[in-house]
Amino acid sequence: MIPVDTRPLFPQERQALLELLATLDTEQWAKPTVCPGWAVRDVTAHILNDYVRRISGNRDRYAGAAFTAGESLPAYLTRVNEEFVQAMRQCSPQTMIDLLAHLGPQLDQVWAATDLSGPAHLDVSWAGPGASPAWLDIAREYTEFWVHQQQIRDAVARPGADSVALMHPVLVTFLHALPYALRDHARPAGTAITVEITGPAGGRWNVVNNGAAWILTAAPADDMVATLRTNQDTLWRLASRGITVDQARHRTELRGDRVLTDAATTLLAVVA
The missing domain is CATH 3.30.1050.10 (SCP2 sterol-binding domain)
Incomplete structure (x- = not known):
């Protein structure tokens, strides 16, 4: 493996996202994305869901939602992600922007307190079976945020957030698959x-x-x-x-x- 420390990149990636979201009009928030059935506002809600989930799980050790009988991990994630996105459709874009700005620094603190060489809070299944190192778990989260931002940018025809500093760690992390x-x-x-x-x-x-x-x-x-x-x-x-x-x-x-x-x-x- 090639360890990657993505922790310093989260604030930079999030700032680029917040600046982008602040410029979108009502029509752009409703633009469809590559994620089936999800508009820009839904992908934004999904990013917020990830913030909430990781702060609750990593920092607060809160178990959260439970699997239903016989439910696989992909099925579970599909279900709970969709449930959160649907619930957030009652919230305004500005509310979601405010929540991302408020919770983001708290998530940064979670990563800063994590021993990169220790065990992952959530193993990275696509990199192989068994235990994953914490740095790969964190890098996986970074790639997810970055990719979702790119999906939003694609939907509204706004390139960006693809500097070498932000994108190179995404590529290296993905190569671990x-x-x-x-x-x-x-x-x-x-x-x-x-x-x-x-x-x-x-x-x-x-x-x-x-x-x-x-x-x-x-x-x-x-x-x-x-x-x-x-x-x-x-x-x-x-x-x-x-x-x-x-x-x-x-x-x-x-x-x-x-x-x-x-x-x-x-x-x-x-x-x-």
């Missing part, structure tokens, strides 16, 4: 795939098999059997399923072991 995407494809120890992401926020990484599992690393690798070259926009949209796997493959230069490149381009960094 690659080893899990390759989990069913065993290869000899030392076998490696290179991933090159073009654009100012991009870079070059390797996913190397250690004989038992695939590992994401920035270190050089010798036995390179495949390469993927794509741009930064394609990578984050693929990982968050803003585009399909087929669309991503058409936008990506794939070379070498096709089984591995096909598997790598199914990487998914959201719970589904």
